Amino acid sequence: MHQYTRMDNQILIQKFLHTELSEEEIVIFEKRFEEDIVFAQEVEASIVVHLKKNKDFKAELMEAVEENRISKIKEFLLNTQNQNQEKTDQKAIELLELCENLINEKHPTPVVLRNQLSENTDYGMALEAFKQQEYELAIQKLEELDKETNEILFYKGLSFLYLPKPNYTLSAFHLAQIVEGKKLFKQEEATWYLSICYFHTGEVTKAYDLLQTIVSEKSWKFKEAKRVLYFLEGE
Amino acid sequence: MKTLSLKDIKRIQNGDNAPLAEVYLENKSYCLLTLRKTQRFALEDIEDAYQEAIFILRTKIIEQKFENKNIASYVLTVTLNLLRNQYRKKKRVISFNGTEIKLYKIEDDTDNWTDEEEKKLQIIQEALKALSPKCQEFLTQYYKEDMSLKRMYEISDYSTYNSIKSTKCRCCKKFKDKLKETLDQYYAPIHSNG
Numbered sequence: 001m002h003q004y005t006r007m008d009n010q011i012l013i014q015k016f017l018h019t020e021l022s023e024e025e026i027v028i029f030e031k032r033f034e035e036d037i038v039f040a041q042e043v044e045a046s047i048v049v050h051l052k053k054n055k056d057f058k059a060e061l062m063e064a065v066e067e068n069r070i071s072k073i074k075e076f077l078l079n080t081q082n083q084n085q086e087k088t089d090q091k092a093i094e095l096l097e098l099c100e101n102l103i104n105e106k107h108p109t110p111v112v113l114r115n116q117l118s119e120n121t122d123y124g125m126a127l128e129a130f131k132q133q134e135y136e137l138a139i140q141k142l143e144e145l146d147k148e149t150n151e152i153l154f155y156k157g158l159s160f161l162y163l164p165k166p167n168y169t170l171s172a173f174h175l176a177q178i179v180e181g182k183k184l185f186k187q188e189e190a191t192w193y194l195s196i197c198y199f200h201t202g203e204v205t206k207a208y209d210l211l212q213t214i215v216s217e218k219s220w221k222f223k224e225a226k227r228v229l230y231f232l233e234g235e
Numbered sequence: 236m237k238t239l240s241l242k243d244i245k246r247i248q249n250g251d252n253a254p255l256a257e258v259y260l261e262n263k264s265y266c267l268l269t270l271r272k273t274q275r276f277a278l279e280d281i282e283d284a285y286q287e288a289i290f291i292l293r294t295k296i297i298e299q300k301f302e303n304k305n306i307a308s309y310v311l312t313v314t315l316n317l318l319r320n321q322y323r324k325k326k327r328v329i330s331f332n333g334t335e336i337k338l339y340k341i342e343d344d345t346d347n348w349t350d351e352e353e354k355k356l357q358i359i360q361e362a363l364k365a366l367s368p369k370c371q372e373f374l375t376q377y378y379k380e381d382m383s384l385k386r387m388y389e390i391s392d393y394s395t396y397n398s399i400k401s402t403k404c405r406c407c408k409k410f411k412d413k414l415k416e417t418l419d420q421y422y423a424p425i426h427s428n429g
Contacts, residue, residue, distance in 0.1 A: 018291050019316035057290045064256035122397060143277065144400055170278055173267050202260055 004032075009039055013046045069202035070096075076204040081234035095231060099196045102224050106133065107158050107189070110151065126155065135159040150178050150185040161193060168200035179210075188220035195225070208232060238303050239296075247296045259289050262307045266314055276318050284321065288313035362413040370406035377403065 004012075015021050016029055032039050073092040074085075081088075109131040126141035138159045142152055157174035160167045175197065178190035191210055198207035211232075214225040239247075243254035263285060270281045288310050295301035363371055376387055384399060393399040 018294070019313060019320055054287060054290050057293065058286050060252050061255060061259060061286065061289060064252035065259055068253065068256040068260060122401070144404070146396075167282075169263055170267070170282070173264060173271075173278070176264070 004039070009042055013043055016043070017046065017050050065202075069200065072202040072204050073199065076208070077232070077234075080232060091231075095228075096199060098228065098231060099199050102228070103161070103193065103196055106162060107193075109155075123152070130155055130159060133162070135162045139163075148177075150181065150183050150187070150190075153178050154186040154190055157190065157193065161197065166200070168197045172197035172201055172203075188214075191219065192221040192225065195228075237305055237307070239306060244296055244301075244303070247293060248299075252293075255289055255293055258292070258306055258310070259286075262310050265307055266311050269311060270315060270318065274315070274318070280318060280321065281314065284314045284317040285310070287317055358414070358417050362410060362417045365413045365417075366406065366409055369402075370409055373402060373406050374410060 012021075012025070012029060012032075015025065021029055033043060034040075070092050073095060074088045077088045077091050077095075078085075081091075109127050122141045122144045126138045126145075129135070129138035129141060136159075139156060142156045142159065145152060153174045157171045157178075160171035160174065172194055175190045175194040178186055179194055181187075191214060195207045195210035195214070198204070198210065208229075211225045211229050213219070214222050215229060219225075239254065239258075243257075246254050266285050266288075267278065267281055270276055271278060276284075291313050292301065292306075292310060363374065366374070373387075377384070384396075384403065388396050388399045391399065393402070
């Protein structure tokens with residue numbers, strides 16, 4: 001029987017934690033985990049340490065991501081407006097607040113005639129959840145649907161946006177598929193909401209470009225888009 | 236950002252997370268879109284795994300084991316591996332209040348079980364028995380026998396695939412509710428004593 005050293009164990013465990021085990025190594029790992037109590041204890045202790053470090057890191061990472069987003073807006077403002085650093089800090093926060101206020105009013109649920117949709121379908125339940133502002137449930141139901149039409153993408157994107165703790169990346173992920181797609185349905189609305197999301201994900205140039213498109217094409221919410229552009233350009 | 240600059244690697248090694256935040260933001264949409272389109276994992280699971288992949292990247296850099304390759308494909312591969320491992324395990328467990336309950340253990344060899352495991356098993360069995368026979372059969376097939384929804388649909392008399400998915404949601408919800416009731420009965424006296 002092969003004798004494993006402490007070093008062998010550590011290498012195996014590290015590979016397991018970093019998901020680098022091959023199919024054969026997974027079999028060996030699982031067999032040893034079942035049969036070798038010392039190894040199993042070592043694995044369990046390593047998992048606990050790994051999870052703790054991982055959890056701490058995730059919190060630190062999210063802080064750094066948040067700082068990165070704000071600094072992207074500040075950088076943009078510094079380039080477009082001749083203002084000092086201190087004023088730009090304040091303006092970046094004000095911009096995010098303005099964006100939040102502009103989407104404060106919830107987008108209406110589509111009007112569906114009774115004979116068009118059964119309330120018992122996943123989509124019917126999702127729309128009802130959206131209407132009741134139960135956005136997590138709406139996401140869950142929309143996720144269970146097999147197809148992804150523009151309307152489904154749109155309400156999924158909005159549900160992520162309206163969560164008590166909005167997930168701007170996932171909202172942008174869905175809305176961008178509408179904006180970049182060929183089908184026109186909900187495209188104007190998606191463009192507006194996507195521009196707002198991009199400010200929050202630190203993609204300021206993309207947000208700026210979308211707002212310019214909305215204003216030049218006089219699309220849905222062009223007046224609001226103009227307001228944000230004025231703010232950005234310091235007029 | 237295709238690869239990390241030496242300056243960024245040094246910053247990460249010195250505990251600065253800013254370059255990792257940059258990596259995180261730059262590659263997130265790409266990872267989400269690719270894994271969603273090609274593998275159909277749940278978005279929240281992808282997001283979780285993606286954060287863990289960034290953590291693994293940092294560990295590798297700190298331990299000087301990171302070969303500076305294309306960062307997007309590195310993060311994508313690690314995220315995908317994490318998800319695959321997770322889904323392999325997830326297939327047989329049901330999440331309840333943050334605790335994963337292994338339904339497949341119901342008929343496992345229980346000779347060496349601890350008292351706590353025995354108690355857990357008893358609670359699960361009681362909750363299961365309180366469900367309708369249809370839900371009992373469904374959950375047993377899905378979790379314990381590890382049968383896929385697709386396979387269950389093929390051999391069942393469900394009219395549409397959506398209806399079997401609704402049954403899964405309904406039965407899981409009922410099971411969780413029952414489990415909560417049963418757990419409250421078991422643990423209420425302990426909790427009320429402080």
